[in-house]
Amino acid sequence: MSTSGASREAVIEIRNLSKIYRDFWGRKKVRALNSLSLDVYKGEVFGLLGPNGSGKTTTLKLLLGLLFPTEGEISILGEPASNVSKNERIGYLPEESYLYRFLNAEETLDFYGRLFDMPASVRKERTEKLLDLVKISHARKRQLKEYSKGMTRRIGLAQALINDPDLVLLDEPTSGLDPLGNRDMKDLILDLKKQGKTILMCSHLLADVQDVCDRIAILYGGELKVLGRVEDLLKSQNQTQILSSQLTPAALAEVEAVLKKHDASFQVDHPTASLEELFLRTVQESKERPGHRLVTPDSKSQAG
Amino acid sequence: MDFDPTPFNFAAAGINWLLIVGVCLGLMTVVSLLVMAGSRGTRGLTMWTDEVGLMASDLVSLSPRRIFALSQLTFREAIRRRALLVFVVFGILFMFAGWFLSASTLAPEFQVKVYVTFVLRAISWLILPVVLLLSCWGLPEDIKQRSLHTVVTKPARRLEIVLGRMFGFAFVGTIVLVVMAVVGGFWIKRQLPAVAQEQLTCRKPVFGYLAFKDREGNDAAKGINVGDIWEFHSYIEGATKARAIWTFINLDASVLDSDGNLRLENRFQAFRSHKGDMKRALYYQYVLVNPQTGLRVPIPLKTVNEFRGRTDIIPRKLGKVAEASPAAADEAETAAAYDLIDDLVSKEAVVDPETKNVIYPAGTMLVEVLCIDPGQYLGMARPDLFIRTPDLSFWVGYVKAVLGIEMMLILVVVLSVTASTFVKGPVATLLTFCLVIIGQTAREFMAKIVNNEEAGGGVFESIYRLVKHMNPTTDLPEGTATTVMRFVDSALVNLMWLVYNIIPDFSFFTRSLSYLSNGFDVNVATAVYPGLAITLGYFIPCVLLGYFCLRTRELEAK
Numbered sequence: 001m002s003t004s005g006a007s008r009e010a011v012i013e014i015r016n017l018s019k020i021y022r023d024f025w026g027r028k029k030v031r032a033l034n035s036l037s038l039d040v041y042k043g044e045v046f047g048l049l050g051p052n053g054s055g056k057t058t059t060l061k062l063l064l065g066l067l068f069p070t071e072g073e074i075s076i077l078g079e080p081a082s083n084v085s086k087n088e089r090i091g092y093l094p095e096e097s098y099l100y101r102f103l104n105a106e107e108t109l110d111f112y113g114r115l116f117d118m119p120a121s122v123r124k125e126r127t128e129k130l131l132d133l134v135k136i137s138h139a140r141k142r143q144l145k146e147y148s149k150g151m152t153r154r155i156g157l158a159q160a161l162i163n164d165p166d167l168v169l170l171d172e173p174t175s176g177l178d179p180l181g182n183r184d185m186k187d188l189i190l191d192l193k194k195q196g197k198t199i200l201m202c203s204h205l206l207a208d209v210q211d212v213c214d215r216i217a218i219l220y221g222g223e224l225k226v227l228g229r230v231e232d233l234l235k236s237q238n239q240t241q242i243l244s245s246q247l248t249p250a251a252l253a254e255v256e257a258v259l260k261k262h263d264a265s266f267q268v269d270h271p272t273a274s275l276e277e278l279f280l281r282t283v284q285e286s287k288e289r290p291g292h293r294l295v296t297p298d299s300k301s302q303a304g
Numbered sequence: 305m306d307f308d309p310t311p312f313n314f315a316a317a318g319i320n321w322l323l324i325v326g327v328c329l330g331l332m333t334v335v336s337l338l339v340m341a342g343s344r345g346t347r348g349l350t351m352w353t354d355e356v357g358l359m360a361s362d363l364v365s366l367s368p369r370r371i372f373a374l375s376q377l378t379f380r381e382a383i384r385r386r387a388l389l390v391f392v393v394f395g396i397l398f399m400f401a402g403w404f405l406s407a408s409t410l411a412p413e414f415q416v417k418v419y420v421t422f423v424l425r426a427i428s429w430l431i432l433p434v435v436l437l438l439s440c441w442g443l444p445e446d447i448k449q450r451s452l453h454t455v456v457t458k459p460a461r462r463l464e465i466v467l468g469r470m471f472g473f474a475f476v477g478t479i480v481l482v483v484m485a486v487v488g489g490f491w492i493k494r495q496l497p498a499v500a501q502e503q504l505t506c507r508k509p510v511f512g513y514l515a516f517k518d519r520e521g522n523d524a525a526k527g528i529n530v531g532d533i534w535e536f537h538s539y540i541e542g543a544t545k546a547r548a549i550w551t552f553i554n555l556d557a558s559v560l561d562s563d564g565n566l567r568l569e570n571r572f573q574a575f576r577s578h579k580g581d582m583k584r585a586l587y588y589q590y591v592l593v594n595p596q597t598g599l600r601v602p603i604p605l606k607t608v609n610e611f612r613g614r615t616d617i618i619p620r621k622l623g624k625v626a627e628a629s630p631a632a633a634d635e636a637e638t639a640a641a642y643d644l645i646d647d648l649v650s651k652e653a654v655v656d657p658e659t660k661n662v663i664y665p666a667g668t669m670l671v672e673v674l675c676i677d678p679g680q681y682l683g684m685a686r687p688d689l690f691i692r693t694p695d696l697s698f699w700v701g702y703v704k705a706v707l708g709i710e711m712m713l714i715l716v717v718v719l720s721v722t723a724s725t726f727v728k729g730p731v732a733t734l735l736t737f738c739l740v741i742i743g744q745t746a747r748e749f750m751a752k753i754v755n756n757e758e759a760g761g762g763v764f765e766s767i768y769r770l771v772k773h774m775n776p777t778t779d780l781p782e783g784t785a786t787t788v789m790r791f792v793d794s795a796l797v798n799l800m801w802l803v804y805n806i807i808p809d810f811s812f813f814t815r816s817l818s819y820l821s822n823g824f825d826v827n828v829a830t831a832v833y834p835g836l837a838i839t840l841g842y843f844i845p846c847v848l849l850g851y852f853c854l855r856t857r858e859l860e861a862k
């Protein structure tokens with residue numbers, strides 16, 4: 001279980017975080033986040049889901065200190081968000097790759113490497129490795145303004161990993177990628193996880209999330225609606241289905257006992273809904289019953 | 305042109321600087337504390353201290369590598385976005401400027417003046433707007449494109465971003481300036497007619513102190529006023545005992561030129577009270593005097609070269625001619641009998657026997673000037689005669705003038721980048737532009753207001769006077785209204801004092817230009833250091849302000 005004591009060390013702690021966007025005159029424009037509280041633990045892949053405009057990007061920006069919270073507290077890697085030195089251990093892939101379009105791929109990576117105060121030899125080595133990893137070595141000398149969307153995404157990912165970060169924040173990592181790139185990205189995320197890194201990603205692509213995330217949160221209108229382990233969330237709690245044909249519930253115990261006795265392999269499981277279903281249901285319910293928080297096993301323990 | 309540049313008082317400037325920066329820092333502290341406490345109460349105060357702590361830690365964790373990376377980025381951006389097309393404008397300007405500047409009818413030294421002034425002004429007026437625009441738009445664009453997001457989410461401190469921007473743009477500007485200066489230099493050399501070429505020089509004058517003797521031979525502070533309204537020049541009458549006496553101090557053999565001659569350059573004026581001999585200009589004569597030994601050595605007569613001036617070459621080995629006699633024009637000198645340095649420069653101080661005051665220090669020589677023609681007058685002021693020590697190359701002065709422009713350019717970059725940390729491109733441009741213009745033109749007027757030299761009082765008092773049709777000098781009725789008005793006005797004047805002191809004085813940067821275009825050298829302490837001091841003086845608080853603004857704003861806000 002990934003919820004063992006050691007790995008429950010929180011890398012990101014968000015408490016009652018609210019964000020109101022104001023215009024130049026200080027007038028309230030949008031309430032983008034409302035009293036959000038969540039933790040991201042060391043070594044897990046955490047997915048932040050929600051419809052467009054639900055506050056996912058805003059959350060990431062608050063975590064990075066790009067925006068200042070209206071209320072609430074953030075601790076990231078044990079530091080306040082406004083402390084720049086925390087960035088030493090963070091990699092961030094923005095929603096769109098906001099890079100300098102007049103630089104080429106090599107220069108880009110070298111530039112960001114220098115921002116980490118890396119010596120030239122290390123930068124060179126990392127650059128080579130990352131260009132290979134994201135598969136744009138062939139275009140290394142071309143200026144980014146000539147890049148296609150997917151290529152820009154790839155170089156964006158490369159710059160996020162330049163410092164071999166402990167915590168990776170990915171804002172819609174798979175947007176703009178071809179199916180192959182999509183696959184690679186998922187493999188990469190799982191690989192990073194294997195290396196013991198913590199990953200927080202935003203996404204709409206539920207299939208991706210389902211594949212890679214350990215836990216997810218669903219935001220709607222700046223409020224947390226669902227929070228929990230993917231497996232738990234996708235299990236229907238009030239049904240039991242035996243993946244075996246024509247067995248009565250009473251017979252099940254018997255069958256189980258029998259099976260146990262005979263030491264044969266068997267599977268008893270709850271049927272899983274797809275994440276898409278959960279997502280749509282959450283959004284639908286949130287629309288109908290504003291302010292209501294769906295209860296999940298994990299969220300209960302969080303609230304306490 | 306003032307001939308003795310007013311020395312820049314670095315100590316006083318430093319103290320003033322500390323005062324201004326202190327006042328500004330104090331104001332910022334108070335205002336930010338009030339804002340934080342007002343909006344968030346006691347929690348605001350802890351946030352304030354935390355933030356100040358983080359800022360301080362940023363200050364000490366600067367990394368040269370990051371600053372260099374950011375500067376290089378700025379530089380690359382400027383190059384790759386083809387900001388340097390300004391060269392083309394410059395080139396075109398120079399290709400055609402020659403047509404309009406053909407000043408061949410002017411005297412050579414005026415041609416030099418025209419060409420040199422044109423080149424240096426063209427350089428500074430082309431380069432300043434370019435640098436201003438570049439550096440005002442750089443950061444706001446970076447924020448708008450959000451490429452800055454990727455940078456600030458790296459460990460790059462926002463202070464480093466400000467510094468990187470400043471250094472980068474300053475570097476771009478410097479490259480443009482160097483290229484322009486080299487092109488401009490070649491252009492001057494090539495375009496200037498041959499006759500004017502030898503006027504391309506940097507004279508290093510040694511000025512003396514001027515005193516007079518009247519026609520009876522008595523000491524006088526001034527000569528005669530021949531009716532000039534502007535009493536700058538004093539006149540001495542010909543064929544009388546009237547003398548103009550320059551005292552040159554601190555002399556030794558180093559003031560002689562490469563051939564070992566003493567060069568005296570003068571620009572005497574002639575005033576004729578009768579026609580006299582119209583075929584020649586008025587005669588004047590130098591008499592060199594050693595104040596210690598009293599030795600007097602008259603030099604053969606010279607004629608006045610009015611309006612243009614002339615350089616008289618006096619050999620180190622001197623004979624002697626008759627003093628104050630027209631005959632000295634033709635009469636041959638006696639064989640060389642005196643050495644200009646050994647015999648005519650005093651070796652010991654001349655002391656007043658009673659008061660023990662030093663009248664002439666060691667190393668002094670007097671140069672008396674007298675007019676030979678009876679009834680004619682010779683006019684002069686202190687700078688009209690000086691010892692012209694060995695010339696420096698014109699290019700030395702040219703480089704100093706370019707350095708002045710460089711300092712100005714850096715200051716403009718510093719101001720622009722600072723402005724761009726808190727306002728968007730167009731506003732930053734306007735703001736910096738205003739600062740530059742006010743700094744170039746309106747400082748004197750502001751100084752008058754600040755020093756209460758304008759009659760009619762401050763803002764409210766003068767409005768009151770306007771409305772009441774009052775003369776600016778009539779006294780106001782005493783009473784509380786007047787007191788309140790005066791109090792508000794004096795508060796405003798204090799604000800104005802701050803503004804006045806915050807606006808940079810741009811005149812320092814172009815000081816050496818007028819010297820150079822007149823063919824004079826001006827020492828580094830006057831030509832470059834004040835500009836350097838001013839730029840540095842702005843650099844430090846501007847960097848801090850820019851850092852503060854960038855740190856306390858959300859880069860998202862559009």
Ligand SMILES: Nc1ncnc2c1ncn2[C@@H]1O[C@H](COP(=O)(O)OP(=O)(O)OP(=O)(O)O)[C@@H](O)[C@H]1O
Pocket residue numbers: 021022029030031032050051052053054055056057058059095860861862
């Ligand atoms: N700079 C801004 N100024 C004003 N409002 C903003 C700003 N940025 C975001 N918002 C608003 O905040 C809310 C949340 O935006 P956010 O970008 O966090 O959504 P998101 O969940 O990332 O959406 P998407 O899936 O489309 O990326 C939206 O209503 C949006 O309009």
Ligand SMILES: [Mg+2]
Pocket residue numbers: 056057058095171
């Ligand atoms: Mg988003």
